[in-house]
Amino acid sequence: GQQLNQSPQSMFIQEGEDVSMNCTSSSIFNTWLWYKQDPGEGPVLLIALYKAGELTSNGRLTAQFGITRKDSFLNISASIPSDVGIYFCAGLGLMKTSYDKVIFGPGTSLSVIP
Amino acid sequence: GAGVSQTPSNKVTEKGKYVELRCDPISGHTALYWYRQSLGQGPEFLIYFQGTGAADDSGLPNDRFFAVRPEGSVSTLKIQRTERGDSAVYLCASSFPGSGANVLTFGAGSRLTVL
Numbered sequence: 001g002q003q004l005n006q007s008p009q010s011m012f013i014q015e016g017e018d019v020s021m022n023c024t025s026s027s028i029f030n031t032w033l034w035y036k037q038d039p040g041e042g043p044v045l046l047i048a049l050y051k052a053g054e055l056t057s058n059g060r061l062t063a064q065f066g067i068t069r070k071d072s073f074l075n076i077s078a079s080i081p082s083d084v085g086i087y088f089c090a091g092l093g094l095m096k097t098s099y100d101k102v103i104f105g106p107g108t109s110l111s112v113i114p
Numbered sequence: 115g116a117g118v119s120q121t122p123s124n125k126v127t128e129k130g131k132y133v134e135l136r137c138d139p140i141s142g143h144t145a146l147y148w149y150r151q152s153l154g155q156g157p158e159f160l161i162y163f164q165g166t167g168a169a170d171d172s173g174l175p176n177d178r179f180f181a182v183r184p185e186g187s188v189s190t191l192k193i194q195r196t197e198r199g200d201s202a203v204y205l206c207a208s209s210f211p212g213s214g215a216n217v218l219t220f221g222a223g224s225r226l227t228v229l
Contacts, residue, residue: 041223042118042205042207043157043220044220045217088156101159102159104149106156
């Protein structure tokens with residue numbers, strides 16, 4: 001079945017540093033999503049990507065949909081303490097289907113040291 | 115409601131008992147998803163409803179798990195003969211397909227502990 005891999009598994013960074021994390025898949029997806037989850041809460045959507053090669057920003061966050069449709073990355077610039085959490089990539093919509101099943105990666109845990 | 119509401123927020127039960135978890139999606143959202151999240155892992159797809167019908171139940175781990183959405187709004191996830199391995203956070207999400215984003219809005223989850 002479909003499987004997503006995320007790296008790194010965890011990160012410890014100083015406040016103000018930039019962060020980069022990525023997600024790879026064994027399958028092609030039509031849409032890539034990046035979510036953030038805080039403790040005790042459900043994941044919250046950060047960025048959605050719909051086209052191969054697409055680069056999208058949301059404030060200090062930037063994400064790209066890989067050309068091969070099998071990968072995506074998320075960058076966070078000038079990290080702040082509230083960036084702490086677990087970041088999940090998710091893929092949606094296998095090629096040639098109208099599937100709406102969203103598959104999540106295992107997550108990247110981000111810790112920010114003030 | 116304003117967001118996705120899940121009840122109970124916490125459920126502790128004994129092995130072998132029956133459990134129901136409820137999800138009240140955002141009003142007007144026709145799609146509803148159930149996910150299971152174990153500690154340190156990403157959400158694992160269980161089942162997806164489009165309206166009243168289960169469009170994809172391929173993620174249900176076995177026949178002890180069942181979900182319904184009889185009126186196309188509230189959904190109940192039912193687990194029979196619970197096992198310790200069923201302990202996890204069960205997340206519900208809803209969306210409005212066709213909006214161009216298929217953005218899943220998640221509830222806070224129901225944490226199930228099977229003793």
